[in-house]
Amino acid sequence: xxxxxxxxxxxxxxxxxxxxxxxxxxxxxxxxxxxxxxxxxxxxxxxxxxxxxxxxxxxxxxxxxxxxxxxxxxxxxxxxxxxxxxxxxxxxxxxxxxxxxxxxxxxxxxxxxxxxxxxxxxxxxxxxxxxxxxxxxxxxxxxxxxxxxxxxxxxxxxxxxxxxxxxxxxxxxxxxxxxxxxxxxxxxxxxxxxxxxxxxxxxxxxxxxxxxxxxxxxxxxxxxxxxxxxxxxxxxxxxxxxxxxxxxxxxxxxxxxxxxxxxxxxxxxxxxxxxxxxxxxxxxxxxxxxxxxxxxxxxx
Amino acid sequence: xxxxxxxxxxxxxxxxxxxxxxxxxxxxxxxxxxxxxxxxxxxxxxxxxxxxxxxxxxxxxxxxxxxxxxxxxxxxxxxxxxxxxxxxxxxxxxxxxxxxxxxxxxxxxxxxxxxxxxxxxxxxxxxxxxxxxxxxxxxxxxxxxxxxxxxxxxxxxxxxxxxxxxxxxxxxxxxxxxxxxxxxxxxxxxxxxxxxxxxxxxxxxxxxxxxxxxxxxxxxxxxxxxxxxxxxxxxxxxxxxxxxxxxxxxxxxxxxxxxxxxxxxxxxxxxxxxxxxxxxxxxxxxxxxxxxxxxxxxxxxxxxxxxxxxxxxxxxxxxxxxxxxxxxxxxxxxxxxxxxxxxxxxxxxxxxxxxxxxxxxxxxxxx
Numbered sequence: 001x002x003x004x005x006x007x008x009x010x011x012x013x014x015x016x017x018x019x020x021x022x023x024x025x026x027x028x029x030x031x032x033x034x035x036x037x038x039x040x041x042x043x044x045x046x047x048x049x050x051x052x053x054x055x056x057x058x059x060x061x062x063x064x065x066x067x068x069x070x071x072x073x074x075x076x077x078x079x080x081x082x083x084x085x086x087x088x089x090x091x092x093x094x095x096x097x098x099x100x101x102x103x104x105x106x107x108x109x110x111x112x113x114x115x116x117x118x119x120x121x122x123x124x125x126x127x128x129x130x131x132x133x134x135x136x137x138x139x140x141x142x143x144x145x146x147x148x149x150x151x152x153x154x155x156x157x158x159x160x161x162x163x164x165x166x167x168x169x170x171x172x173x174x175x176x177x178x179x180x181x182x183x184x185x186x187x188x189x190x191x192x193x194x195x196x197x198x199x200x201x202x203x204x205x206x207x208x209x210x211x212x213x214x215x216x217x218x219x220x221x222x223x224x225x226x227x228x229x230x231x232x233x234x235x236x237x238x239x240x241x242x243x244x245x246x247x248x249x250x251x252x253x254x255x256x257x258x259x260x261x262x263x264x265x266x267x268x269x270x271x272x273x274x275x276x277x278x279x280x281x282x283x284x285x286x287x288x289x290x291x292x293x294x295x296x297x298x299x300x
Numbered sequence: 301x302x303x304x305x306x307x308x309x310x311x312x313x314x315x316x317x318x319x320x321x322x323x324x325x326x327x328x329x330x331x332x333x334x335x336x337x338x339x340x341x342x343x344x345x346x347x348x349x350x351x352x353x354x355x356x357x358x359x360x361x362x363x364x365x366x367x368x369x370x371x372x373x374x375x376x377x378x379x380x381x382x383x384x385x386x387x388x389x390x391x392x393x394x395x396x397x398x399x400x401x402x403x404x405x406x407x408x409x410x411x412x413x414x415x416x417x418x419x420x421x422x423x424x425x426x427x428x429x430x431x432x433x434x435x436x437x438x439x440x441x442x443x444x445x446x447x448x449x450x451x452x453x454x455x456x457x458x459x460x461x462x463x464x465x466x467x468x469x470x471x472x473x474x475x476x477x478x479x480x481x482x483x484x485x486x487x488x489x490x491x492x493x494x495x496x497x498x499x500x501x502x503x504x505x506x507x508x509x510x511x512x513x514x515x516x517x518x519x520x521x522x523x524x525x526x527x528x529x530x531x532x533x534x535x536x537x538x539x540x541x542x543x544x545x546x547x548x549x550x551x552x553x554x555x556x557x558x559x560x561x562x563x564x565x566x567x568x569x570x571x572x573x574x575x576x577x578x579x580x581x582x583x584x585x586x587x588x589x590x591x592x593x594x595x596x597x598x599x600x601x602x603x604x605x606x607x608x609x610x611x612x613x614x615x616x617x618x619x620x621x622x623x624x625x626x627x628x629x630x631x632x633x634x635x636x637x638x639x640x641x642x643x644x645x646x647x648x649x650x651x652x653x654x655x656x657x658x659x660x661x662x663x664x665x666x667x
Contacts, residue, residue: 009570158518
């Protein structure tokens with residue numbers, strides 16, 4: 001399957017292991033990625049907060065670039081991009097006059113956004129396009145005995161209506177379903193659908209890192225081996241800031257946090273090193289007791 | 301008739317006993333509301349259940365509760381819809397409906413929370429009335445139609461507290477002014493008759509628990525039974541405070557937004573190494589120095605792990621294309637911001653798909 005691929009900014013910035021692991025995993029899933037290297041930042045909600053039309057125009061440009069490729073749909077690997085882009089797309093698709101106005105700005109570049117683009121996060125694509133049966137069939141090293149806490153964050157599960165979450169498309173259960181399909185054990189804990197705190201880290205660091213610390217602590221109490229996130233911004237607050245979050249919450253943490261393509265990659269037979277896990281602040285290879293898991297060889 | 305198990309959380313802080321759950325079987329049609337079911341149990345089985353309610357028609361906002369994990373009005377939630385929302389503790393039995401008091405507010409008894417202690421205190425905090433411009437006109441003050449439409453969404457609020465119940469910022473910072481009160485404040489910020497628009501915005505920007513304390517979690521949007529979308533109102537408050545009133549708050553809210561937008565205008569993609577210092581006013585600003593020093597251990601660790609390099613942090617690996625810069629110039633240069641509020645304008649109807657030959661009636665059929 002060929003997709004127009006939007007990696008976002010952070011996967012090429014402070015979480016390079018996300019971009020790298022997606023590149024490694026894609027061929028194993030028969031995914032051909034056409035990277036949208038001319039597109040700009042989605043705005044992460046901040047540009048929309050500043051000027052809604054500006055965010056809508058920048059994202060309409062990204063959508064138009066995706067529509068110029070021969071990809072079947074557009075795929076992203078960042079839940080924040082998914083949420084911010086879905087919000088812009090909702091407005092663009094809802095009103096012809098507004099869409100025409102935005103397209104007018106894109107005209108000089110020869111671009112035009114046609115209503116109705118399909119833009120899916122890698123998580124949605126895994127379940128809805130590749131399918132869990134196909135995924136299961138590709139598993140080389142099932143994640144047996146690996147206790148994984150899903151951490152969805154906000155942008156990929158709310159608001160439900162905008163993101164097309166209903167009983168037919170239980171997208172708010174997909175992380176659970178993928179973990180199980182890979183042979184892992186889903187760990188339930190209080191933070192599954194909560195906010196990592198990243199958006200307010202420069203405004204209210206204490207509140208932000210209290211959130212992160214609390215979810216990590218809850219996952220430890222539920223005896224998770226690691227968390228898995230579909231969002232690199234969550235990864236920044238949960239992994240990069242984990243030592244600071246530990247200080248604020250007054251307890252030792254040490255909870256590894258995996259990007260979704262890394263978790264998939266492990267089960268598909270890639271090594272922790274190939275998946276860039278040595279770049280994490282809390283190194284999964286140091287913390288998880290790999291010896292009791294059939295993924296033990298991955299740590300080598 | 302379907303049978304449901306109403307599982308109600310019981311708690312009386314005066315009793316000295318811990319909270320517990322009571323199960324009650326009710327036989328009722330699926331379209332009946334959760335509130336009617338609770339009132340049936342209260343009338344027939346256990347008169348001691350505490351629930352606050354009045355209109356039973358989603359107008360008064362009294363019966364806010366959490367039903368199978370989701371906050372909302374008990375009178376506005378059908379039993380069959382509630383039963384479909386399974387939670388961890390109800391997955392084994394699809395007929396179980398868990399009803400518990402709203403979150404972020406202390407429980408007075410059972411399903412009744414102390415709205416005065418939290419919700420109403422926060423509403424009071426934002427001066428929830430109009431402060432007239434002087435001189436007051438002798439006759440009616442005519443408000444332009446577009447201004448009235450602009451504040452319509454916030455006026456739909458019925459003060460039920462469902463958004464407060466699930467606010468994730470308030471969960472870690474109980475002093476956060478919160479979604480309901482901030483949405484209410486937009487009702488007056490957007491009203492041209494109000495004399496203190498600037499003061500209201502300045503106050504809520506400077507308050508460390510004000511508009512910049514919202515973490516964008518969207519919970520309030522999903523919680524609201526009236527479509528107020530409090531988080532969207534908070535974003536509008538930020539937009540007006542920062543862009544129109546140029547209020548540079550002490551929480552770095554405005555500076556962060558400004559730094560982010562400029563960062564994208566310059567680089568096309570986010571250059572994270574610049575964002576943090578710029579959010580504090582620039583690398584050499586006195587305000588930035590302690591923050592940057594505090595971030596050094598994180599930055600050092602990130603570098604040793606290969607997350608970033610010194611050259612990558614100092615040099616800019618990417619630049620915005622002229623086309624992206626042009627979009628910024630053009631949109632930011634417009635005289636007025638073009639905001640599309642789908643609550644007001646609605647969604648265009650889906651176009652009718654063109655009739656396929658198979659669906660087109662043949663001459664003989666239509667004859």
